[in-house]
Amino acid sequence: MISFWEQQSFLRSDIVIIGGGILGLSVACSIKEHDSKSSVTVLERGVLPTGASTKNAGFACFGSLTELLADERTLGKEKMLSLVEKRWKGLQKLRARLGDDAIDFRQHGGYELLTESELFALGHLERMNAVLFPVFNENIFSLADEKIETFGFASGTVRSLVFTSLEGQIDTGKMILALMQKAQSLGVMIFTGANVTAIHPHNDSVDIEIDSAEKKILMNAHRVGICTNAFLSDLLPAMNVVPGRGQIVATKPISGLKFRGTFHFDHGFYYFRDFNNRIIFGGGRNQDFDAEATSEFAPNEKILFDLKKKLSEVILPHTPFEIEMSWQGIMGFGESKIPFIKEVHPNLFAALGCNGMGIALSSLLGEELAERILQ
Ligand SMILES: Cc1cc2nc3c(=O)[nH]c(=O)nc-3n(C[C@H](O)[C@H](O)[C@H](O)COP(=O)(O)OP(=O)(O)OC[C@H]3O[C@@H](n4cnc5c(N)ncnc54)[C@H](O)[C@@H]3O)c2cc1C
Structure with missing residues (x-):
């Protein structure tokens, strides 16, 4: 009582x-x-x-090139732009409220890995820079193809890299x-x-x-x-509200990890980042949409298999790694x-x-x- x-x-x-x-x-x-x-x-x-x-991956991001192109198609240019502005201003508010040290904010920049089928996005890069200029007051996207080799990605699959210096990462916990x-x-x-x-x-x-x-x-x-x-x-x-489960894996520390920053591919369906020489890698909902439309915290073996395969074949094709842990989080999607x-x-x-x-x-x-x- x-x-x-x-x-x-x-x-x-x-x-x-x-x-x-x-x-x-x-x-x-x-x-x-x-x-x-x-x-x-x-x-x-x-x-x-x-x-x-x-449970998230700690990306302080506002949309990759292909994601924003998709948003422009579905929402229209004005709404896409207003959404990007909200994300950008929201990030500044979070940083100002808590302080960069407290959230371990690091602006290592963000990259989008483009495969053959996404190369079309490059034809919109300069146009998107111009569309987004009023929000950022600078051209935010540039090509960084030379880094495909430096970072050690599978060059047969990753055909181009689009860079933005404004993206950052935080320690979510x-x-x-x-x-x-x-x-x-x-x-x-x-x-x-x-x-x-x-x-x-x-x-x-x-x-x-x-x-x-x-x-x-x-x-x-x-x-x-x-x-x-x-x-x-x-x-x-x-x-x-439709729940959307997200699967994440984290590797053990990898000696000589060749990249740092936040990385997106497949229209934002996959994302990975460095954290103290580990890779935190998540996504793949598009491999099993129906099963992942759930609010149950449980592993999806099909997606975890896919994440490990992409780690060994695309992201770390020349570097041995071990998975230390995996977990799930639940997003909520409105109309x-x-x-x-x-x-x-x-x-x-x-x-x-x-x-x-x-x-x-x-x-x-x-x-x-x-x-x-x-x-
Ligand atoms: C795997 C994954 C990776 C992600 N990566 C990123 C990223 O890198 N960058 C990014 O910006 N975003 C990312 N996101 C999205 C981001 O985490 C969410 O947009 C954000 O956390 C939503 O916050 P929220 O407070 O609205 O919801 P939540 O964090 O879901 O909070 C809702 C809370 O309500 C509580 N609750 C529910 N029902 C009740 C009840 N009946 N009574 C009391 N409490 C209740 C829940 O326990 C929960 O704590 C990711 C999400 C996932 C799942």
């Missing part, structure tokens, strides 16, 4: 944010930065955040840790092990049912923001790639749309959601 003391001090908050990933924590920070007097509580069902934010510490330093209360099972909005407040070690706990807040990403439709069944905020009820809001680029998008989307909640 809940005690009088718990009822008084813990179970009523001005604002509750459900979901303690990068988005939920960013919203909580933004609310406190705007309004230090409001009490803010984050409810996270895992002991650690259990979605995508501590340190970033979430720093974000939690920032939120706590601002006075945000973070409860882990708090699985929200239902939300009941009323005229002037919202009741929140939480499953915990003490069976059901009822909490109450003036306003609620939902940031549960792939799990959004568990609480709001009318929201159409479009554009992030959005939904007012479900005057006291209840949800945000979605960080897709595979939450490191870039969450700080800005979080700021927007905070403003809506405080209105």
Whole structure:
């Protein structure tokens, strides 16, 4: 049973944010930065955040050439440009809020590996530089074909390399840790092990049912923001969110590793980076889309096999390596790639749309959601 003391001090908050990933924590920070007097509580069902934010590859990226060409085709030029600008500004906000040292930000640059079937993208490189110039004030893409050999990639498969110096990488674990510490330093209360099972909005407040070690706990807040990403439709069944599982492998340290930076290929479906002489390599959802449209954390042997094959045949064809570990994270995909905020009820809001680029998008989307909640 809940005690009088718990009822008084813990179970009523001005604002509750459900979901303690990068988005939920960013919203909580933004609310406190705007309004230090409001009490803010984050409810996270895992002991650690259990979605995508501590599972990702740590790319501080805004879109590779082929990804942006695909976005231009599906969204149109203006929306693609506005999305890139949001990613770029969001990255600056994350870095300014936490500091580069705290998140281990390194701007080693990013590369896209083009195979024969993607060489067409080179015909758009100068045009895309011109289209993106208003966001970056410089031409961001250039050719770096001479590095295919220096980096030791399979030159029969990798036909061209497109470079951007503006892409960076972070230590994902340190970033979430720093974000939690920032939120706590601002006075945000973070409860882990708090699985929200239902939300009941009323005229002037919202009741929140939480499953915990003490069976059901009822909490109450003036306003609620939902940031549960792939799990959004568990609480709001009318929201159409498709989960997308991502598989990642990490090698043991490789002596004499020839490259550093972030690397994309196959329209962003595969991505790898260096980290302290290891390679962290993920993706391959396009090998088994149906099986990966799940929120279950489980390995997909077909994709793990494919990742190891690409490591040995394309990325490290001349270098022996061993896999140290593998893991999964779950992304949430809405109907479009554009992030959005939904007012479900005057006291209840949800945000979605960080897709595979939450490191870039969450700080800005979080700021927007905070403003809506405080209105
Ligand atoms: C394998 C992989 C690699 C990626 N690589 C990159 C990358 O390199 N760069 C990049 O920018 N992005 C990357 N992403 C995407 C990025 O991680 C996400 O966009 C971002 O983490 C989304 O953050 P979020 O806070 O919205 O969601 P999440 O991190 O999923 O957070 C949602 C939280 O809500 C909690 N929750 C869910 N339901 C409930 C409930 N009922 N009650 C309480 N809590 C609940 C979950 O436990 C979870 O912690 C990657 C994603 C994956 C899966």
